[in-house]
Amino acid sequence: MAKQYDVLFRLLLLGDSGVGKTCLLCRFTDNEFHPSHISTIGVDFKMKTLVIDGIKVRIQIWDTAGQERYQTITKQYYRRAQGIFLVYDITSERSFQHIMKWASDVDEYAPDKVQKILVGNKSDEVDKRQVATEQGVKLAKAYGMDFFETSAFTNHNITETFTRLAEQVLAANKKDLDLLRMSINDEINLAALEEEEGLLCDGAAGDQGKGCWC
Amino acid sequence: MDQSVAIQETLEREENCKIAVQCDVLFDDIAESRLLGLVESAEEHAIFIYTHRRMAITADDVSLEDVIPICLDFAVVEVSSPEELAVVGGDTRVRVSYQEEELELRLPFGSHSRLFLGEVNRAWSDVCKSPAQVPKFEWINKYHKGTRGQGVVKQALTPLSTTLNKLSQHRKTEKSSDKKGTSEREKGSNSGTQKSRLPSSPESQGISSREDRDDLVRSSSHTPSNKAQILAMPQFGLRDNLIRCELLKNEDLYTYLEDFSFFLGTYNVNGQPPKESLSPWLSHTPNPPDMYCVGFQELDLSKEAFFFNDTPKEMEWTKAVTEALHPDAKYALVKLVRLVGIMLIFYVKKEHAEFISDVEAETVGTGIMGRMGNKGAVAIRFRFHNSDICVVNSHLAAHIEEYERRNQDYKDICSRLQFRPLDFTQPPLTIMKHDVILWIGDLNYRISDLDADNVKELISKKEFETLHSYDQLKRQIDEEAVFVGFVEGEIDFQPTYKYDTGSDLWDTSEKCRVPAWCDRILWRGKNIKQQHYQSHMALKTSDHKPVSSLLVAGIKRINTEAYKKTFEEIVRNIDKMENECIPSVTLAKQEFHFKDVKYMQHQAATLSLFNDGQVPCQFEFIQKPNESTYCKPWLTANPPKGFIAQGGSVEIELEVFVNRSTAPDLNSGKEQIEDILVLHLERGKDYFIPVTGNYLPSCYGTSIHSLCHMREPIQDMPQETLRKLVEMSVKENAANTEKPLDIPKELWMMVDHLFRNAIKQEDIFQQPGLRSEFADIRDCLDTGMPDSLPGSNHSVAEALLLFLDALPEPVVPFSFYQQCLESCSNASQCEKTISMLPQCHQNVFNYLAAFLRELLKNSAVNRLDVNILATIFASLLLRSPTKQDLAEKRKTQEFFQHFLTQGST
Ligand SMILES: Nc1nc2c(ncn2[C@@H]2O[C@H](COP(=O)(O)OP(=O)(O)O)[C@@H](O)[C@H]2O)c(=O)[nH]1
């Protein structure tokens, strides 16, 4: 079994009030769905551990108040995020229009390296759909983001969406991580041994012996 | 082994190495091992950096390279902070900086490193606590000189400062783009230091060049505050531990046993080089074993091996073993460990290599002085699939009568041999903590109570069982004096000691040793079966014969699917637990509205917090960005921070109070009763609490100018007009259609009321009014124009004073204040100054002065005099834009007195 080490990332859910940010989070962390809408007044967070490429990735997901009046305050939380979900509601054209505004805020306040993903929630509400899937696809393409339609209600694409963003953040920070992983890996250099046909060269023995002193 | 002992030997008596740690210094792409010691002398601390030979035991093993004093310029910062990107279970990386130098260190994962950093940090924070007491570090100077050749330290190797500099230079160039503001002077000093550090002679490198540099750089030293970063203990080590515990507890759910064969061999070679093939010993099994653990004793009996632990025999014998491994499989050498003549080599079949992890090796000397390596043990531990395995090769004390000494050696080895724990929260790993322990070696136990002839006779009759009953090891094990819990297979071979070298003949020297089973193989652990246990008479190099055994052990293998499931379940539960432990409160009320807020009228509401979380919580209202306080000046929360026990609650009073400094902007509508409080729970959520309200404008806190333009009560004025009036007073020349009032009607109402009712009132302006009556008077002034004001004369008098006090611009505007002070001794100058005031201010001034003179006419009844009135009114009419001192105060009174005495002169 590989050595235990953790990576901690902070992801942020953004989007208009009522698009389902809190429900997405609840579904992802607790696998629960509460139909009633209690608007988040403030900033809430939950933890979740994922294993990606054998690395235990702990993500801290921040759920923010979507209302206009709190936005000057919530913006201050952007700069601490490594990844951002831009969420709209497929039954609300308005919430989709606002994605532009959210995205420009992110550009202004979040770190340059931040990873973004576009999420169209409430995909179960087929009859009330106002935003076509293609519109989402197109917008995501324009921004160079990945795009998922999700349903917190039916648990559709939830894990996929969160995992994808976490993967992207991981990839964006790969260089730093590899350095860290290297410094941790003091296990025997099996790869090198495997490569050599004449496995048992004398020189190796001497070097290995010194290992015991450190 | 505590390496601070070695460091201590290099120090003066009054200097004390508190703690030492071995670490890697990281340069651009290489890491070099160094020994760091935290040294204290006369309550000053410094970090001594040594190069070192292996594990440092004495002063000879270390050599001082650099000294970093822990002063205000010193800082140590953990490189990856949990805020950013944190990795747990790894080594700790810290950046040490001192003045212009930076040094990056990698400390081994573990509590010892934490302890070291903790001590360093403590030393540094002590320095910061008393910054006045500048440490001198005189005691360090001798080390600086020493490295220049006086011999305190034996050799000065490549000075660290050179590399330090390299690193910091590198950083500088990286940073330079975002640090454009860096002063030229600083750059200059850098290039200067660069020059001074170029090696002129080998001895003068390092610390001496730092001295030169100190003078150049000192002026640009940092303030301590911007470096005041605290090394925080990462809290998530606990989490990993939890996962590990849970995984261990549920091991049965995801592991199954699979047999693997371990070939164990032990051979005391009596200092001889390999002279014959070892194949008869090492590859006589029909099938190739999965692992080889091959141990030697007395590999080299030379002095060199003993004193320097260095021998060519290591390679020679390793080669001989390697060549003699079973020909039907490929093996990888995983680890070799040697202590003088005791060596252990561990090979694994190539296809198993990837399942081996956490390999560690350790040695313990039990020889002369209890620590030399002529006797003792070496050990290798590793994890194979999911089993932890430890192999020990020991050479215990010799001589037939010394069996108790051998027992003692065994106990010493068990207690002193400790592997680095896999996780720093855990104690070091000892031999006995492994699932499988394989113990081989020349244990040196002999045959008691029989003479050589008896023994040899039993051997020739192959009555090994009988002979075994005289074996010291068997007897000691039976008495549970040694190797408790270990098993040894049946011995079906003749004793392996002592032969004439090169033959199968028993020792013919004059000592004529009694034959003995010195060389043994034992094991401890579940699911282990022995396939063979034998000696190898064919080998004749030594006075011992080698022994071998093939053990088949059930190793715990992981069922990947089941493991994944178990792991995920555990992680999910821990996540759940963790989420439940995030501090949380419920607010009885989410939002607060204060209705009809009035000037100087206190309003309060209660914010109840109930701790509905699973943990106690710490709350605090925090500042919003770009704001200096957590709330607007008219609002307070009491208490603004505190602690709530689990299930407990706290009531916070939210209080609104508009005073003279907040009133003007609220009156004009420039500000509203509107704020959002951010209630932060430590390590938890933030709550946004909107506070709103409507404010009723008041003449209190409104300018004379604006009031003169209001013919209606202020609360009847449209909000828009109020704002416009403020703007107008800014640009004085604004065209104004309506002629303004001479003086504010509110002022007139109060003064006229007093003139009519209170001119003979005893102690008028001396006795306070009632707060409730003030509220009535204020409301009256702000809402209507009654013929008379409510409340007592004293209350009206006080309301007048409060009115003057609340004026955003005093009756004598701030810009005239200085002029008034200058003219105070000259009555006509004073009058001239007043004549220059804006018309409405001038009117108010003269009106008030006339009224006060009327009052003074009745001084016999109302007991007022010029002094009293001058004192009271001067401070209201002539306010200083800044702070007023006593001399100034006197001058304002002198100024105003001229106007009170006008009529009488
Ligand atoms: N049908 C449907 N309703 C949803 C979904 N997600 C959220 N909702 C509902 O949308 C409302 C707002 O959700 P909430 O998570 O509080 O929105 P937030 O303000 O963005 O946090 C709630 O009434 C939810 O029940 C979904 O995927 N499908």
Ligand SMILES: [Mg+2]
């Ligand atoms: Mg919400």
